[in-house]
Ligand SMILES: CC1=C(/C=C/C(C)=C/C=C/C(C)=C/C=O)C(C)(C)CCC1
């Protein structure tokens with residue numbers, strides 16, 4: 345499996361024409377833009393974890409039935425510092441690195457403030473976010489990197505901390521119909537007030553503003569939720585939204601801030617500062633978007649680990665939400681390259697299968713309802729919510745489907761009742777083998793698979809003017825373990841799940857994580873103006889996290905503005 349996970353991939357800088365077989369629908373015009381790890385060794389040094397790999401952007405431009413492919417490493421400060429040093433000098437999720445003290449921007453943090461957390465990485469390898477007309481490569485730290493979606497060039501580095509009080513932020517934001525972004529992050533250093541922060545980035549800068557600055561600087565805090573524990577906030581990778589509510593799971597998979605503060609001196613990675621507490625509960629926070637406050641009832645469920653929310657909606661007085669849940673955090677364990685590259689079949693067995701679970705959370709808890717009664721009145725699910733003596737509500741999910749990850753939906757149905765989930769099917773190993781279409785109403789599924797083929801996250805693109813939820817195509821980049829077979833972009837008819845076309849490219853394609861499709865009709869986005877190349881002035885300041893008892897004075901966290909909680 346070295347070929348898939350461990351080997352560094354070669355960039356395809358010049359657009360390469362793909363060989364198309366079948367026929368691409370004439371309406372499908374635009375760019376599929378995706379992100380994922382592509383470089384796992386620098387010089388003689390190796391990353392430990394697949395999520396550490398240096399971000400490799402790639403794109404398929406689809407126009408008039410032709411497809412052009414290109415790929416380019418994100419020119420992050422992390423990438424440049426590593427390449428210059430010819431070794432890994434910036435820490436990532438699973439690899440702690442020790443820079444040469446006087447060579448790069450990241451070293452400053454170490455030189456002066458060795459007891460603090462060093463500046464986090466800007467190796468934005470997980471997803472692509474659209475903000476107004478701008479596109480950003482994203483990860484889970486405080487940095488995002490603006491990119492040119494056509495040339496894949498890397499533009500400015502943006503530090504969320506200048507605008508909202510977050511040290512970590514998800515790479516799975518939500519968008520409303522106007523394109524405004526809603527994201528969530530964690531503030532771990534705000535004078536001991538560890539909190540989760542929901543923030544909005546407007547699609548357009550208010551009052552039409554001069555070019556190049558971008559909407560992120562108009563980000564505003566929408567609501568903050570204090571963490572149950574100041575020293576161990578939950579880790580989360582995504583969240584859910586309905587038309588009026590936000591769903592946030594405070595799960596017992598936690599970051600240990602004290603461990604993080606001492607990780608550098610102990611020579612351990614950030615990943616080792618995360619633990620799953622199997623005896624704890626998962627708290628379900630439902631935030632009312634109108635009051636910007638959490639619904640006061642305490643809702644909880646059994647311990648679980650969720651990376652991906654699928655969708656959420658309101659029905660019969662409940663917030664119904666679907667997630668891909670695990671019994672433990674073994675998924676992150678599996679992606680250590682040592683496990684992936686050697687005795688793959690043996691090492692890659694998940695101890696817990698990713699399962700599609702549906703929860704129903706009652707919005708109004710009747711004071712007179714009997715203790716032990718089920719408050720869920722939604723006929724379409726067997727999920728329950730039991731009222732307890734102390735007024736807390738214990739939610740039990742309905743298990744819908746086993747063995748799926750990287751879920752996508754028709755985003756026009758985000759936050760609303762919906763029917764179809766498109767996902768990668770995974771069984772007892774984290775490796776996707778099939779593409780799945782799951783119907784949450786009939787509970788039936790359709791699948792696509794081919795020998796030796798590893799599909800990426802399937803993305804749904806609607807037919808213009810579509811009426812049915814599944815009227816459109818599925819795009820998935822496929823790589824193969826058969827050296828004779830070229831990687832290809834697969835285009836499926838989303839209704840029947842039959843192949844419409846494939847575009848094969850003679851390039852070194854990587855297994856990616858997430859991305860988006862930019863229709864040519866979004867022409868503003870495609871013809872974006874070159875951005876200012878100037879970086880945020882504060883981009884190399886240390887995060888200022890200190891362990892209690894250590895000196896806070898020099899390195900207190902400061903957010904530019906908008907950091908106030910409600
Ligand atoms: C660098 C860094 C982090 C990176 C996390 C990453 C890179 C997670 C990737 C997750 C994926 C790809 C999940 C897929 O389901 C943390 C832990 C937030 C904390 C501090 C520094």
Ligand SMILES: [Fe+2]
Pocket residue numbers: 516581651652858
């Ligand atoms: Fe993800």
